[in-house]
Amino acid sequence: MTDPTVRLSIVALGVRSDLIGSAAAVEELAGPFADLMDEPSRDAEALPHTTIAVPDGPDPLQVLAELTQGIVERSPLLICHAGLVIGAAGSIAIPAPSGTGKSTLTIALVRAGFRYATDEAIGFAPAGQPVHALRRPVSVAGDVWSLVLADQADPPAAEAEKLIRISAIGSLASPVVARIDQVIIPRRTSLARTPRLVRASAGVTASALLHRSFNHFRNPAASLQTVLSIARGAECWYADYSDATELAALLAERFDQPAAAAAR
Amino acid sequence: MIGIPQLAAGVVVEELDPDLCLFRPDIDEVVLLNQTAADVVRLVDGASPVETITKQLGTVYQLSAADIEPEVRQVLTDLRDRGYLVETSQTPSTNSGA
Numbered sequence: 373m374t375d376p377t378v379r380l381s382i383v384a385l386g387v388r389s390d391l392i393g394s395a396a397a398v399e400e401l402a403g404p405f406a407d408l409m410d411e412p413s414r415d416a417e418a419l420p421h422t423t424i425a426v427p428d429g430p431d432p433l434q435v436l437a438e439l440t441q442g443i444v445e446r447s448p449l450l451i452c453h454a455g456l457v458i459g460a461a462g463s464i465a466i467p468a469p470s471g472t473g474k475s476t477l478t479i480a481l482v483r484a485g486f487r488y489a490t491d492e493a494i495g496f497a498p499a500g501q502p503v504h505a506l507r508r509p510v511s512v513a514g515d516v517w518s519l520v521l522a523d524q525a526d527p528p529a530a531e532a533e534k535l536i537r538i539s540a541i542g543s544l545a546s547p548v549v550a551r552i553d554q555v556i557i558p559r560r561t562s563l564a565r566t567p568r569l570v571r572a573s574a575g576v577t578a579s580a581l582l583h584r585s586f587n588h589f590r591n592p593a594a595s596l597q598t599v600l601s602i603a604r605g606a607e608c609w610y611a612d613y614s615d616a617t618e619l620a621a622l623l624a625e626r627f628d629q630p631a632a633a634a635a636r
Numbered sequence: 637m638i639g640i641p642q643l644a645a646g647v648v649v650e651e652l653d654p655d656l657c658l659f660r661p662d663i664d665e666v667v668l669l670n671q672t673a674a675d676v677v678r679l680v681d682g683a684s685p686v687e688t689i690t691k692q693l694g695t696v697y698q699l700s701a702a703d704i705e706p707e708v709r710q711v712l713t714d715l716r717d718r719g720y721l722v723e724t725s726q727t728p729s730t731n732s733g734a
Contacts, residue, residue, distance in 0.1 A: 579666075589664075593661055
């Protein structure tokens with residue numbers, strides 16, 4: 373690596389991250405990371421800071437993984453593994469572990485008209501304060517691409533993954549939202565011929581958020597109060613589905629209509 | 637559990653209607669109770685013996701006390717063993733102030 377130069381600076385979840393490397397190496401990331409690029413304000417100087425060295429011929433997926441890990445480790449917020457989209461009737465959080473289709477569902481929701489906040493992590497401050505989403509490029513595997521992005525050109529190979537800018541396939545929301553209005557706990561099952569929503573209790577929802585948290589162990593008592601506040605303030609649902617696109621259509625009908633917003 | 641159950645010192649109770657969340661700050665452990673178990677714990681007041689709790693719960697659920705007593709005892713015993721409840725040495729008559 374020669375002539376390291378800070379080219380991409382990102383402020384997310386209360387963490388400032390600088391990606392540094394040669395101009396050529398960092399330039400390769402400019403496409404997929406463009407939605408993240410930011411000019412950190414002076415305020416950001418005081419934030420926890422992480423620096424990620426970008427090697428020549430960077431693997432964007434590796435850089436994204438390191439960036440996400442650096443942010444999650446340093447964020448002062450309670451970080452939960454969850455997607456977040458914004459519709460006409462408010463925000464929808466989708467807590468779920470890796471490999472269960474969370475990103476697929478998030479992409480399907482964006483394609484159904486919701487605005488993207490994150491498909492990876494939400495940062496919760498103590499009760500009553502805004503919620504922060506980890507906006508990032510989305511990694512899409514070839515098999516997922518065929519499900520939710522089949523009309524898009526240049527898919528990856530079936531076993532490969534590709535980073536895409538969300539702004540290329542849908543709308544971006546602000547990464548800071550006032551509150552969580554709906555919590556959807558996805559339950560993908562081949563038994564669900566048509567998607568359906570089943571009310572979930574606040575207790576189940578608080579438990580789901582806590583189980584999906586990366587860093588609740590730092591302050592368990594405060595973390596519990598944070599997830600309890602979210603669960604008490606939101607409508608909570610199980611979503612049984614087998615097809616992410618069909619579930620996205622149901623959620624759009626239910627939570628992305630002006631009438632739904634007016635009813636709240 | 638055969639005595640009079642009461643919440644252990646320090647246990648934090650969070651209402652999540654209809655569920656109930658119990659938190660032990662000393663070990664940073666959370667227990668989420670479903671509605672049935674929560675209804676049992678809501679009747680734990682440090683004065684009522686298991687028999688009274690069972691009778692009250694039976695009235696609410698329209699079930700005989702004999703039918704539900706084993707499950708009530710199971711919930712209370714489990715929570716006692718996990719440190720969320722303790723048994724008091726009080727008897728109903730001494731606690732009533734009579």
